[in-house]
Structures are given as C-alpha cells and as structure tokens.
Amino acid sequence: MPLPSVSQVTEDILLRLGGVTSWDQLREAVRDAVGITLQNTEDLVVYLSDIATGTLVSQDGLAGVVHTLPKSGLAGKCAEEQHLIVAKALDIEDPLCGLLPSASPTLPENRTVACIPVLGSDNARLVGIIAVVCDAVSSNQEKRLSLVGRHIAVCVQRLHQMATQQRLPPASTTTPTACSGSPDGGTCMGSSYDNGILQLCAELHDNDPASMQTKVVKYLERHTQSECCALWIVSSEDATEVFCQVLGNRVLEEEIRILIPLSCFNTVVTEERSITLDDISENSRTELEQKMDMKIKSLLCVPVINQARSKVVAVACCINKIGAPRFGQADEDVVRHCFRYTVPVLTSVMSLQKERQLKQETQSMLQVAKNLFTHLDDVRILLREIMMEARNLTQAERCSLFLVENDELVAKVFDGHVLDEMGEVRIPITQGIAGHVATTGKILNIKDAYSHPLFYRGVDNSTGFRTRNILCFPIKDRSSECAEGGQPGCPSVLHKDPSQLKDCWCVGDGKRCSERHAVVGIAELCNKVNGLYFTKHDEEVAAVFSIYCGISIVHSLLYKKMKDAQYRSKLANELMMYHMKGTEEDIKPLLSKESVPKPESFHPQMASFTYSPRGIPDEETIRATLSMFYDMGFVYRYRIRHSTLVNFCTLVRRGYRDPPYHNWYHAFSVGHFCFLLYKNLNQLDMLKDIEVFALFVACICHDLDHRGTNNSFQVHSQSVLAALYSSEGSVMERHHFAQAMCILNTEGCNIFENLSTEDYQTVLDLMQDIILATDLAHHLRIIKELKQMAEDGYKVEDPHCHKLLLCLLMTSCDLSDQTKNWQTTKRIAELIYKEFFTQGDLEKAMGMETPEMYDREKACIPELQINFLNHIALPVYQILSKVIPQSGLLVKAVDANKTMWLRLKRESSLRKLSSANSIDFFQIPFRSENGAAEFGKGLSEETEEELAEGEAEPGRGSKAGAVEDISERNNNNNPGRDTTTKSS
Known part of the structure; x- marks a missing residue:
C-alpha cells in the first residue's frame, strides 16, 4: 500500500486540529502534529496560554503537575525572540533538562532540541511554546511547523472563546466539568445539547465540503424541527452571489446560484441580521421557491459569520417549521450556537476545496496547453480545439473565435465546425462586442447581454437562440511589441514585412500601436451553463487561457508561413537545379x-x-x-x-x-x-x-x-544567408x-x-x-594546434591529427595559386582585388565601414600581398613541409613570389607611383626578375642593381636621396620621360 503524500498528511493534521473542542484534545493533537511533522521525536512538552492568567502553562513532565514556562534557558530564549530555536544540546542548568529526559547535555550528533513558538493571529502575542527532542529540522519541516503553528493558534483562540462563552475549563485543567444551562441562555459542555454540538464537531472530519454541509444541515433540521435546511455559501470572489450545494438531505448535481443584491439574502449579508418569511417580498419568495423547487410556508435565514475575518461567509436557511407556523428566537439561537463552533472547520474545508480546484484547474490548463500545441500544423483544427477547451474551462454553452486580418475579424471556425474559405464570416474590427475587445484589448464580461448597448439581437432573432450573458476576451501576441511612433502598424512576429503591418491591431484604447502587445484574435463565450453569469474566476481562467491561445495561434501561423516558405524554397531549388543541369549537347559527349x-x-x-x-x-x-x-x-x-x-x-x-x-x-x-x-x-x-x-x-x-563577398559583408548587410x-x-x-x-x-x-x-x-x-x-577565421583558430602537430610529429592512430591534416591540406589547396609561377600569381592577385574592390564599393554605397584591403582608394596591393604571404600563405606551407617533407618545394615557390612582390613594392615606391593602391597597378609595366622588359620598359640595369642592393640591405630604402638619384639617372637615360607624373 503506498504511503500518504506530504500534502495528505498535512491535510489530516489540519483537519484534526480543526475538530478540537477541549484542551486535552488540543494537547493530544499537537503531540501528533509535531510527531508527524518532525522525525524520531522522543520527549515533548506543550505550553499553552491560560485564559485566567495569560501565562504559558503545561501538564507535561513533573508527574503531570501544572507548571509555567521557565523564564530562563532555551524555552525562555524562545519566548523572548519568538522564533524557532534549535540547539545541539541543553545546558545542564536549563530547566528543560528535567522536563525532557532524553535532552542530555551530550546529545548524539544527529539529534537536536527544538523550541517552537506558537504566535497569535497578529503574530505578536505568544500563545504557546512546544519543546521537543528530535532529529535535525530541515527547511521544509520548518515551513510545515509554521503552518501547523498558525492552526494551533486558531484552536487556542477558539477554546478561549468557548471558555468565555460556555465556561469551558481553562488550559490548566484536564477535563471539562459538567454544568447546567439551556440553549437559549448559552449552554455549557455538560448539557445534552452541547453534547450534540461536540458530537457534530467530532463528525466534521471529511475533506468533502458537500458531506460536511450535509451533516450540518441534518443537525439543523433535527434541532430546529425544520422540513428542510440549506446552507448558502457566499462567493469568495466578489461576494455578489450565493450558491447552494446541499438542499436537505440531497447533494445537488448542479449548484443553485442566486445574485445577492436582487434576492432576499441581501439584508442578511450586508446588515448581518436574521430574517424570516415576513421580511421578504413576494417576488423574492417566488424566486426562492423556483430555485429550491419547493413551497415555502415559513423561513428563517441566519448569517454565518467568520469571527476571524468579521464577515458573512454563508447564510443558513431553515424552511417550513414542523409543528409551528413560524420559526422563533430559540431556533435562531440554535443556528447561531451551531455555527459558533463549526464555522472554522467549514471555512477551512471550503478553502481546501478552493485550493484543490485551483490545482485541478492548473493541471487542466497544462493539459489544455498540451492539446493546443499538438495541433500547430493546422490553424483551423487548432481554433476548433481552442473553442472546445474554452467552453469546457468556463462551462459555456457556445463559443465563437475570430482572428484579426486586414482590419477585419474573421471567423474560420464557428461552434466547433471548420468553415471553408468561402464560408468564412468577416466583420469590421470596430463592430460589436468582439470589435470593442479587439480595439481596446480588454476583457468584457456582460451579465445581461440584452441590456448592453453593443449587443446585436438580430442573430438571436434569426436563429432562435437566446444569449443571456457573454464573456469576451482578447488573444494577444505577447512576444511582439509595437514600433515607436505607432504608424502604420506593429511589427509583430506575424508581420515582419512592413507592408503587412496593417494586419495587426494593438491594445490601447482603440488606437493603433501604443506600446503594448498585439491582439491576434478574439474569443467570445456565451451563456454560463452552471451559473447566472460568468464570474470573476472565469475571467481569470480566460486571461490565463488566452496566453496559451496567443502562443499557439502565433506559432501555428508562423509554422504555416514556414511550411509555405519551405515549399517555395523547394520549388525554387527544383527550378534552380533544373536550369543548372547541363544540356543534352553538353552531357552526351x-x-x-x-x-x-x-x-x-x-x-x-x-x-x-x-x-x-x-x-x-x-x-x-x-x-x-x-x-x-x-x-x-x-x-x-x-x-x-x-x-x-x-x-x-x-x-x-x-x-x-x-x-x-x-x-x-x-x-x-x-x-x-x-x-x-x-x-x-x-x-x-x-x-x-x-x-x-x-x-x-x-x-x-x-x-x-559564392557571391564575391565575404562573411563580414553578409552579416553587416543582414543578407538572407546571414539570417x-x-x-x-x-x-x-x-x-x-x-x-x-x-x-x-x-x-x-x-x-x-x-x-x-x-x-x-x-x-x-x-x-x-x-x-x-576554408574560412580563414577557422584556420587562425587552429593554427597553434597545427604548429604543435608539426613539432610533435603526425600520429596516424590519432583521429584529431587526421582532422587537423585534412584542414591543413584544404587550406593549402585553397591558397595553391600562390605556389604557381609569377605570371599566374600576379594574374590571380588582379582577380582577387577586382573582387575585393567591388565589395568595397558596395559597402561604401550602403554606408558601411570599408576595410583598407577592400578600399580601392587606400589599399596598397604589393604591401597587402606581402602581408598575406607572410602571415597566412607561408606559414601554411611551412607547416605542411614539416608534416610532409616532400612538399618543401611549395615553400620555395611562395617565397619566390613574395620576393617579386617586394621588388614591385620597392620599385613603385621609387617611381612614386600613386596607382599602387588601385586595380590599375597591374597594368603598369615593370621589369621581371630576369631583367627583361616583360611587364614593360623604362627601368635601367643600374636601377635593377640598385633595387637588388636595396633588397639585400633593408636599412637602405627608397626614400630621400636614393630615390632622387635613381630617378635622375633614369631621366638622363630616357630623355622626355616624366617619371613624376606617370601613373599607369
């Protein structure tokens, strides 16, 4: 048999405390409550407030002699600080040592002494202290002890009231003594009448409110000699209606609900006084007879007041006095006397029922969310599910659901049936109740539809359906916020395209795009099935439900857009592949x-x-x-x-x-x-x-x-590829x-x-x-690992070495143009910078920052090429040559091309060529490595030698006098050539 859960145990403890009617019962209930809450309790002392002296007294320990709480030691400290105190051991001088035999000064490592304060409802007055030897107290146990302490305080307060009103013996005595009295004047515990009350209280241990109400109603019927009794519970939400679950000996399948302001109960609830049949109008009597389905000859309605909250929580009704024409004062006293002791238990159980209801609704809401999110693939089926769940959650007779599209409310589903596109119902977004909710974004609860100015009766007249009440709530896209400025619409998740912004309406007094969430749909519920109208609780349920509706609808529409985009992409891909295929003339050979x-x-x-x-x-x-x-x-x-x-x-x-x-x-x-x-x-x-x-x-x-642009351009231009x-x-x-x-x-x-x-x-x-x-950023991230692999040696059995070698080989292949002859390398560089400068032009046109190597006005091509070879290409082939020695010739080839770029850089500097930063640079004639005028003419042998010496002596540059001397010699050898102006 499974063990009871913590919540079940806690409920049993609280219910037992609620049924306590004497100090002995309270002490016993406290011992059980502490013993269940804590683990391995041994000795326990309970101090409770004495009504006569106000001091804390106990009969535990000291051979049952009544004694007061000691002012020193652990108990005194707890009384002073008024919070839970846990000690590993007691001082030998502590008075509790004599009361708790197992609390020796040297307790085992896992044992403690706990002092638990019990505070009154104001959390200021100490009404009890519990001292116990137990295992270490956990945080969860501490929370449960706090809850138990509050209920013990309520019991102490109730017993004090009983002692005052019924002369109940104080906390320092063991058993109640009998006394005489009558129901009219206030009876004591010894009378047969009070024994009946005690018996009733002892029977009120059910967790079911209907069962408890049945027992109370039977008690009232027996002691007031009534044909039928009923308990009308005041709604805890807004106190505007009462409902009845038990009528006589019958538990009603459906609650009876009556509006307080329009009924005979208004005087009872608002003025907190009893009424009889003579105090109500004929209309109220007729309404009550119809609701209760019985003829009323005599009536007594008594307010049931919760003293802790000083408010009416129920109205007790006694109907048709047996053997007398009307109810008297004695009957009223019986009712008041009954609820003086039973109302705490009844209200506790009603609160427990409400908590259970909330728990059930939470679980139901999670199930609803599951149901909704499993139908995201078809928005029409999803809308049908939303309507069905909305009806079930609020117990509505009908539901309509509208989506916001193009300044219209569109009903794709009505009353659970999916409509085709031709059968869709469209109404303007500003029309009627649904339009009002769509434009304001506020929930609308209409208790009387026909009296509301926005309600249109034409539909009811044509269909024969009568709309009594309406609950209309907005479904919002809470993931979207409106654009600043507000016009012409809001960029919600559904409408990223500015041209579609008109499809959204935003919450804000009927105006477009105030800084709030977008309304994507409206749900309209009609006719509360088990009530007079939709309650405040129904509004709260609808508000929570609308969150799940909004999420599911938005994602369903997004899912549909995604599927449509996938279909279009697939179609475009098929079309692209069709045109990419070679012609039969190309493939056949x-x-x-x-x-x-x-x-x-x-x-x-x-x-x-x-x-x-x-x-x-x-x-x-x-x-x-x-x-x-x-x-x-x-x-x-x-x-x-x-x-x-x-x-x-x-x-x-x-x-x-x-x-x-x-x-x-x-x-x-x-x-x-x-x-x-x-x-x-x-x-x-x-x-x-x-x-x-x-x-x-x-x-x-x-x-x-490849589009001729790099990754950075894709990201900064926010291209589709970047997305x-x-x-x-x-x-x-x-x-x-x-x-x-x-x-x-x-x-x-x-x-x-x-x-x-x-x-x-x-x-x-x-x-x-x-x-x-092939992404150079990736290569630069692993360059250290590549160098380490080259130093340590390649390990065939290591998969990571295989991966590094493949990356290295791919990069060497990608840069292989740098290993070819100078003519090829120069031609490739021209192509590369043509592509780079085209990207740079695009970046400038888009207002983006252009890196130097992409800017045709700033880039120095020889210098960029030298840097590229030094920092990228040469290290790649040097590492490759260490891993695979036969590839050493590739390093020499790259190095030879680097030498040529150095020569060109120096010569362009000597000749003061301004076009070294332009693609036109490749059209300038230069002398080749062997001295022939392969790229042009105009450079003398002496200049060639000077350049060679300059390369051999890095300290000797192409500036100042050296440049002027070489330029002058060239001018002398080539009369008429203007080296200062030639740029291409």
Whole structure:
C-alpha cells in the first residue's frame, strides 16, 4: 500500500486540529502534529496560554503537575525572540533538562532540541511554546511547523472563546466539568445539547465540503424541527452571489446560484441580521421557491459569520417549521450556537476545496496547453480545439473565435465546425462586442447581454437562440511589441514585412500601436451553463487561457508561413537545379567512359606542381575533373556510376557564379592541387581512402554559389544567408556546404549513393568539416594546434591529427595559386582585388565601414600581398613541409613570389607611383626578375642593381636621396620621360 503524500498528511493534521473542542484534545493533537511533522521525536512538552492568567502553562513532565514556562534557558530564549530555536544540546542548568529526559547535555550528533513558538493571529502575542527532542529540522519541516503553528493558534483562540462563552475549563485543567444551562441562555459542555454540538464537531472530519454541509444541515433540521435546511455559501470572489450545494438531505448535481443584491439574502449579508418569511417580498419568495423547487410556508435565514475575518461567509436557511407556523428566537439561537463552533472547520474545508480546484484547474490548463500545441500544423483544427477547451474551462454553452486580418475579424471556425474559405464570416474590427475587445484589448464580461448597448439581437432573432450573458476576451501576441511612433502598424512576429503591418491591431484604447502587445484574435463565450453569469474566476481562467491561445495561434501561423516558405524554397531549388543541369549537347559527349582521357592528355605537366590548370579551356574542365576522379581511383573504389558522376560534375560547374575570382576556375584549380598532392606526396597514405575522397569532393564544392563577398559583408548587410547561418559563424562556408548537399540530393547526382551507411555519414561529416576549414577565421583558430602537430610529429592512430591534416591540406589547396609561377600569381592577385574592390564599393554605397584591403582608394596591393604571404600563405606551407617533407618545394615557390612582390613594392615606391593602391597597378609595366622588359620598359640595369642592393640591405630604402638619384639617372637615360607624373 503506498504511503500518504506530504500534502495528505498535512491535510489530516489540519483537519484534526480543526475538530478540537477541549484542551486535552488540543494537547493530544499537537503531540501528533509535531510527531508527524518532525522525525524520531522522543520527549515533548506543550505550553499553552491560560485564559485566567495569560501565562504559558503545561501538564507535561513533573508527574503531570501544572507548571509555567521557565523564564530562563532555551524555552525562555524562545519566548523572548519568538522564533524557532534549535540547539545541539541543553545546558545542564536549563530547566528543560528535567522536563525532557532524553535532552542530555551530550546529545548524539544527529539529534537536536527544538523550541517552537506558537504566535497569535497578529503574530505578536505568544500563545504557546512546544519543546521537543528530535532529529535535525530541515527547511521544509520548518515551513510545515509554521503552518501547523498558525492552526494551533486558531484552536487556542477558539477554546478561549468557548471558555468565555460556555465556561469551558481553562488550559490548566484536564477535563471539562459538567454544568447546567439551556440553549437559549448559552449552554455549557455538560448539557445534552452541547453534547450534540461536540458530537457534530467530532463528525466534521471529511475533506468533502458537500458531506460536511450535509451533516450540518441534518443537525439543523433535527434541532430546529425544520422540513428542510440549506446552507448558502457566499462567493469568495466578489461576494455578489450565493450558491447552494446541499438542499436537505440531497447533494445537488448542479449548484443553485442566486445574485445577492436582487434576492432576499441581501439584508442578511450586508446588515448581518436574521430574517424570516415576513421580511421578504413576494417576488423574492417566488424566486426562492423556483430555485429550491419547493413551497415555502415559513423561513428563517441566519448569517454565518467568520469571527476571524468579521464577515458573512454563508447564510443558513431553515424552511417550513414542523409543528409551528413560524420559526422563533430559540431556533435562531440554535443556528447561531451551531455555527459558533463549526464555522472554522467549514471555512477551512471550503478553502481546501478552493485550493484543490485551483490545482485541478492548473493541471487542466497544462493539459489544455498540451492539446493546443499538438495541433500547430493546422490553424483551423487548432481554433476548433481552442473553442472546445474554452467552453469546457468556463462551462459555456457556445463559443465563437475570430482572428484579426486586414482590419477585419474573421471567423474560420464557428461552434466547433471548420468553415471553408468561402464560408468564412468577416466583420469590421470596430463592430460589436468582439470589435470593442479587439480595439481596446480588454476583457468584457456582460451579465445581461440584452441590456448592453453593443449587443446585436438580430442573430438571436434569426436563429432562435437566446444569449443571456457573454464573456469576451482578447488573444494577444505577447512576444511582439509595437514600433515607436505607432504608424502604420506593429511589427509583430506575424508581420515582419512592413507592408503587412496593417494586419495587426494593438491594445490601447482603440488606437493603433501604443506600446503594448498585439491582439491576434478574439474569443467570445456565451451563456454560463452552471451559473447566472460568468464570474470573476472565469475571467481569470480566460486571461490565463488566452496566453496559451496567443502562443499557439502565433506559432501555428508562423509554422504555416514556414511550411509555405519551405515549399517555395523547394520549388525554387527544383527550378534552380533544373536550369543548372547541363544540356543534352553538353552531357552526351561525356556519358561514354571512353571519352574520359588520361590526365596527361590535357598537358604533359598535368601532375606537376609547376603546372597551372587555368590554361585548360573552360569546355574541357569537366572532362579534366572526370579524368582526375578516375585517375585517383575513386570511381571504381566507391562504385560511382559514370552517368551520376557526369551529372554531379556538371551541376557543380553550373553551381558557381561568375565573380572575378571565386568562380568555377578557382574550384577547379583547388581540386587540381588536391590531385597534385595525391600524385606527388606519398605521405598521403597517412589518411584513409575515404578521407582523401572527401577532401577531393570538398575541394571542387568548397565555394559553391559564392557571391564575391565575404562573411563580414553578409552579416553587416543582414543578407538572407546571414539570417540562416550567422548564429553558427562561417556564413558563406555553411552555404557552400548546403549547396553541395542540394546537388547530392538531386536525382541522378549522388556520387555517394553506393557507400555503406557508416561511410555515407562519415564522408558527409568530413565534407562539412573540410569546407568549413576554408574560412580563414577557422584556420587562425587552429593554427597553434597545427604548429604543435608539426613539432610533435603526425600520429596516424590519432583521429584529431587526421582532422587537423585534412584542414591543413584544404587550406593549402585553397591558397595553391600562390605556389604557381609569377605570371599566374600576379594574374590571380588582379582577380582577387577586382573582387575585393567591388565589395568595397558596395559597402561604401550602403554606408558601411570599408576595410583598407577592400578600399580601392587606400589599399596598397604589393604591401597587402606581402602581408598575406607572410602571415597566412607561408606559414601554411611551412607547416605542411614539416608534416610532409616532400612538399618543401611549395615553400620555395611562395617565397619566390613574395620576393617579386617586394621588388614591385620597392620599385613603385621609387617611381612614386600613386596607382599602387588601385586595380590599375597591374597594368603598369615593370621589369621581371630576369631583367627583361616583360611587364614593360623604362627601368635601367643600374636601377635593377640598385633595387637588388636595396633588397639585400633593408636599412637602405627608397626614400630621400636614393630615390632622387635613381630617378635622375633614369631621366638622363630616357630623355622626355616624366617619371613624376606617370601613373599607369
């Protein structure tokens, strides 16, 4: 059998305290309450306030002799400070040592002595102290002790009142003594009448208010000789109505509710006095007879007052006196005497019922939220669920739901039925009750619909339905705030597009866009089923319910927009892929395997590091790519169908745009360099075959759909790509990988289709990591790890080394143009800066800050290239040469190009060329490394020697006299040439 929960135990304790009618019962109840709340209690002493002297007295310990609370020791300190005190041990002089035998000065480590104060309702007067030996007191136990203490204080106060009114023995005596008296004059505990009260109080231990009311009603019927009695409970929400749950011996299936101001109960509640049938009007009598379904011959209504709160909490009604024409004063005294002792228990149980109701409503609300959030995929079904849940929560007969669209209220669902678009009901947003709530954003509770000026009776007249009362509440998008200035609408979650801002109305006295939440819908409930009208509690439930409605509706509409966007994206992607596919004339010549030649057929030096693949004509690049796939063994090793490979390569080729540098030729060159690494460096067996395969595919896909702008531009310009990927970083690189996945997912293009599930996942993960590694920001983050790997040596068995090597190889492929001959390197630099300066122009036009290297008016190309080679390119190839020694020639090639940039920088400085910061710089003739006028003419041999000496002696620059001497010699050798003005 499961143990009772903490809440159940607490309820039992409080109910037992509520039924206490004597000091002995109270002491026993206190012992049980403390024993249940704390753990392993041994000795316990209870001090309670004595009515005669006001001192705290106890009969515990000292052989049952009554004694007062000691003024010294732990108990005295507790009385002085009036808060819980817990001690690890008692001083040997402490008076409690004699009262608590187990509280020795040396208690076990886990044992304590606790002194618990019991304060009166004003939290200032001490009415009791409990001393107990127990285990250590936890914070939760301390909270429960505080709750128990408050109820003990109520019991002490009640017993004091009973002792005053009924001469109940004081706290210092053990049992009540009998005395004589009559019900009329106030009886004491010894009479048979008071014994009946005691018996009733002892029976009021139920947790069910209806059961307790039944027992009280039966008691009243028996002692007042009534045909029927009823207890009308005053609503705790606004005290404007009373309701009855028990009528005679019947528990009503549906509560009877009566408005206080319009009924016979108004005098009883407001003036706190009893009335009889003679005091009410004939209309009130007729209404009461109809409500109670019985003929009333005589009536007695007595107010039930809660003394603690000094307010009427119920009205006790006795109907039809048996054996007499009317009720008398004695009957009224019986009723008052009954509730003098039972009202604390009744109010406690009613409060408990309310707490249970709140708990149940909370659980119901969570279930409602679950139901709503499982229907986000279809807004119409969601609206139907909202209507059904709204009816159930508020016990309404009907519900209508409107959404706000284009300054109209649109009903897509009515009375639980989904309407098609042709059957939608549309009304202006300013019309009627729903329009008033939509424009003000305030809940409207109408108790009498026909008397309200905004109510339109035409619908009732045409349908035959009678609307009695209405509860109309707004559904708001609480995630959106209105724009400053307020016109023309509010940028809610639903309406990011300014052109759609007119679709939202905002809360603020009917005006658009005050700084509040947007109203997205209106719910209108009609006719309270089990009441006269919708209560304040129904308004609170509706307000909480509307929060979940708002969240679910907003997210459902967002979900629909997202699905529509996905469909449009899918359609656009299909259209893009269709147009990216090569024509039959382009593909047909490639479909034969025999049409794929050996790599050497394109150039004898095809597999040499000195060869630049940019010399291959564009129409032959796809065939060359196929040739590399075959030569590296990927086709046979991974069972790639030739037609699939052709489709894949064609789609990749067409997936590149045509910016100056980041185009298909760049991807082809990067892929070719990967081919060179495979062919020339035997140490590539340091990688697995699947890793080399992923590296090559990533190389040709790594810049798919590049727009000629970098990540920073995408973020600062708030582009669509930035919205998709900026939270993760590496915006363009993630887009490149996404485009590669689109191509692989296109029918007939998946070159990985025959891989095992494990290899398939592996190659995709590798491709993603490798493509992301092309972001130089990523490279700079791992540069220390790369250097450390080069120093420590490559470990084949370490997966992290594999990952670092793949990133290093990808970066070396990406920068491979810097390893080619000077002509190629210079041409590539021209393309790069053409692309950079185009981005810079865009940034200037958009008012963005332009970095120097993207600004055609500030960038010094030779200096930028030298910095790039020093800080990026050379370290990459130096690390690679340490890991793979055969790649050392690449370092020499980069270094040779660096030397040429140094020469150009120095010469442009000597010649005072202002165009070194312009793309026109590449059109200026310079002398090549071998002294021939390869780039132009006009530079003498003496100048060449001077430049060489300047390079050999860094301290010797191109400034001051050196520049003037060289310029003068050049002028003498070339009469008529103006070196000071020539810039291109």
